[in-house]
Amino acid sequence: MDVFFTKKAKQAIDVIADFVESKNTHGSGNKFAIKFEQSIKQFAIDNATYAKCNHNLLRVLGYS
Numbered sequence: 001m002d003v004f005f006t007k008k009a010k011q012a013i014d015v016i017a018d019f020v021e022s023k024n025t026h027g028s029g030n031k032f033a034i035k036f037e038q039s040i041k042q043f044a045i046d047n048a049t050y051a052k053c054n055h056n057l058l059r060v061l062g063y064s
Helices: 007-023 028-042 056-060
Strands: none
Touching (some): 007 028
């Protein structure tokens, strides 16, 4: 199954990876980002369709 990350999601992962790298050794942020993306792909369900969230606040923030 193909999993696509939005630009906003990739940016969030990059920010977290930068933080992880600032607290650990060189290269740990990249390693974290790769493992994180792999774990997201592991939980993806084949041929699943998801309804959009109807929560007003989430819709205003662009999450729906």
